Amino acid sequence: MKKENNHLKKFFYTILIAFAIISFWRGCWHLMDLYLFPSNPLVSSLISIALGILILSSTKNLIKHLV
Numbered sequence: 809m810k811k812e813n814n815h816l817k818k819f820f821y822t823i824l825i826a827f828a829i830i831s832f833w834r835g836c837w838h839l840m841d842l843y844l845f846p847s848n849p850l851v852s853s854l855i856s857i858a859l860g861i862l863i864l865s866s867t868k869n870l871i872k873h874l875v
Contacts, residue, residue: 845852 840852840856844855
């Protein structure tokens with residue numbers, strides 16, 4: 809019974825964490841739609857891609873240490 813309760817607890821924590829991650833990204837996406845070149849979706853998308861690549865490439869050493 810205790811093992812089953814532990815699995816149920818892990819399941820609910822997983823759902824909670826998934827909800828938190830999705831909510832975070834939804835909020836970021838919405839803010840970017842509102843403030844990052846809202847009248848020009850193409851420029852907004854290109855700037856978003858460039859920022860993403862810049863952040864990912866600048867943090868690759870950090871990620872190597874964390875993983």
